[in-house]
Amino acid sequence: MARAVASLPAGSRITDYISLGVIAKYFPVEKVREALAQTKRTSVRERDLPAHVVVYYVIALALYVRSSNREVLRCLLEGVQWLLDPKAVLKVAGKSGISQARSRLGAEPLKSLYATIVAPIAERRTKGAWYREWRLISLDGSTLDAADTVENEKAFGRPGASRGSSAFPKLRFVALLEHGTHVLWAAQMSKYATDEITLAQDVVPALHKGMLCLADRFFPGYKLWQTAARTGADLLWRTRRNAHLDVDQRLADGSYLSRIYASTSDRRNQLNGIVVRVIDYRLKGVKGAESIYRLITTILDPKLAPAKELAALYHERWEIETALDELKTHLRGAQIVLRSKTPELVEQEFWGLLMAHFAIRGLMHEAALKADQDPDRRSFLHSVRVVQRRMARSFAIPPLA
Numbered sequence: 001m002a003r004a005v006a007s008l009p010a011g012s013r014i015t016d017y018i019s020l021g022v023i024a025k026y027f028p029v030e031k032v033r034e035a036l037a038q039t040k041r042t043s044v045r046e047r048d049l050p051a052h053v054v055v056y057y058v059i060a061l062a063l064y065v066r067s068s069n070r071e072v073l074r075c076l077l078e079g080v081q082w083l084l085d086p087k088a089v090l091k092v093a094g095k096s097g098i099s100q101a102r103s104r105l106g107a108e109p110l111k112s113l114y115a116t117i118v119a120p121i122a123e124r125r126t127k128g129a130w131y132r133e134w135r136l137i138s139l140d141g142s143t144l145d146a147a148d149t150v151e152n153e154k155a156f157g158r159p160g161a162s163r164g165s166s167a168f169p170k171l172r173f174v175a176l177l178e179h180g181t182h183v184l185w186a187a188q189m190s191k192y193a194t195d196e197i198t199l200a201q202d203v204v205p206a207l208h209k210g211m212l213c214l215a216d217r218f219f220p221g222y223k224l225w226q227t228a229a230r231t232g233a234d235l236l237w238r239t240r241r242n243a244h245l246d247v248d249q250r251l252a253d254g255s256y257l258s259r260i261y262a263s264t265s266d267r268r269n270q271l272n273g274i275v276v277r278v279i280d281y282r283l284k285g286v287k288g289a290e291s292i293y294r295l296i297t298t299i300l301d302p303k304l305a306p307a308k309e310l311a312a313l314y315h316e317r318w319e320i321e322t323a324l325d326e327l328k329t330h331l332r333g334a335q336i337v338l339r340s341k342t343p344e345l346v347e348q349e350f351w352g353l354l355m356a357h358f359a360i361r362g363l364m365h366e367a368a369l370k371a372d373q374d375p376d377r378r379s380f381l382h383s384v385r386v387v388q389r390r391m392a393r394s395f396a397i398p399p400l401a
Contacts (some may be wrong), residue, residue, distance in 0.1 A: 035113040049101040062356035110351035127374035129180030134212035136179035138320040141196040145337040155343035174199035177320040207233035
């Protein structure tokens with residue numbers, strides 16, 4: 001027996017279920033068209049699904065992961081019709097038509113649009129986004145399941161398992177997170193076998209002066225540290241507790257200056273060392289805490305950032321774990337894989353997912369500022385449901401190229 005097509009409830013109104021206004025507000029149609037022109041994917045002739053409508057469709061897919069592709073398109077086109085011309089007759093393409101439209105578009109316009117628009121949005125009055133004069137940023141990575149197809153397996157690979165391999169191909173990605181707003185920006189994705197350090201090399205150049213970047217102990221390495229520090233941003237990264245860090249100078253707050261080297265030979269000969277400040281501390285009375293935590297930072301003057309403050313600040317890094325959970329569980333849905341069957345469309349869907357997350361987080365940030373609240377005080381899941389139910393009438397997506 002054929003499986004019933006997943007759809008929105010009977011009697012659904014576009015004003016209740018599709019938030020074209022939210023999407024168009026953060027990704028204006030003129031920016032979409034610029035991305036299409038830059039990647040040479042602008043529609044050359046009028047179609048049922050012109051390229052810029054398909055861009056919005058891919059973002060909308062991330063908002064309605066439990067609905068069928070055609071059902072999401074139906075609601076998207078009804079929204080266009082409702083916004084512009086209630087008398088217009090807009091054809092809802094079939095499954096193959098949708099797939100062909102997405103294939104014509106490809107992944108590059110979505111990637112370009114993401115790179116152009118998605119960036120830190122915190123203002124000075126945004127609570128939870130700052131430490132002293134620094135904008136707080138975290139670096140981390142994760143994985144997403146892709147549809148179980150031969151093409152996806154070949155492109156992305158699968159992790160090993162105790163018996164054979166995992167159920168789904170996986171892609172790996174690394175991104176920067178702005179604290180407070182939970183905006184995930186500067187992301188890079190690749191196949192599962194690509195390690196996070198390799199991806200991070202292409203992510204950290206997005207840092208700049210005035211930022212303080214936090215990262216877990218799996219990231220510190222001479223080359224990546226050097227690349228990140230050269231951006232002008234300050235760094236506060238956890239490192240292995242047994243990392244070889246000689247005490248060059250003990251500081252008043254208990255931290256000390258040391259040097260990191262590219263190799264044992266360089267350390268032995270004291271060549272090309274990078275000066276860092278080391279902070280060792282313990283979490284007393286905390287169940288499951290490790291015996292010692294070790295941080296390294298580019299902030300060498302303890303008067304600018306005392307050791308106790310930095311030790312407490314580092315544990316704010318959990319915010320990126322929360323944001324990744326928002327992306328993978330609350331927005332995408334627990335135990336739901338990316339629906340695309342081919343590698344290019346998986347990548348396209350990935351960028352659409354990140355942009356949908358950005359639009360929701362942008363909306364939450366605006367609401368928090370109006371209420372003089374920390375954005376963390378607002379529920380992401382509730383915001384997703386509000387976005388799914390309501391549409392701002394002041395923004396429109398033209399239906400034709």
